[in-house]
Amino acid sequence: MNFWNWISPCLRVSVVIVALLALAGCDAERRKSDAELGLNPQQAEGRKLYDNYCDRCHEPYSSRGKKGPSLKGVFKKQYLSISGLPANDERMTDIVKNGRAKMEGFRQVVTDQQIQDLLAYLHTL
Ligand code: HEC
Helix, strand or coil: CCHHHHHHHHHHHHHHHHHHHHHHHHHCCCCCCHHHHCCCHHHHHHHHHHHHHCCCCCCCCCCCCCCCCCCCCCCCCCECCCCCCECCHHHHHHHHHHCECCECCCCCCCCHHHHHHHHHHHCCC
């Protein structure tokens, strides 16, 4: 078989795959890097913790709900949307440690230092 006869179907398939990936990329919003978000080292640490422990249930950058409410701009409002508790470090620490009705607590999982890092990140949302 001639080389070009062989490569062109492959190339055609590749073009289709690349186009599909590009479309998929347009649909889901691209994840920004820590630098693009302007996160300092502590906030970046907090983001890692957020990705590990919170992201599966709470959207950080979209107001869409997941299992729990979005945490976009959580500290920009005076009160938390569901419970109406004051949106401050003290309440947030309590919620992260003890959980809520449908949310597990992370008391056994994260250290006090890690909670500080997480709070620093949540303040950037
Ligand atoms: C298994 C899913 C799940 C995980 C993981 C989770 N949450 Fe939640 N969270 C929820 C649900 C569901 C609610 C709301 C319902 C309730 O009060 O039980 C909630 C409520 C909250 C609230 C209170 C919202 C309000 O308006 O009162 C805060 C703040 C919060 N979560 C922060 C976090 C943070 C920070 C993390 C990571 C350390 C986290 N959650 C991890 C499911 C989760």
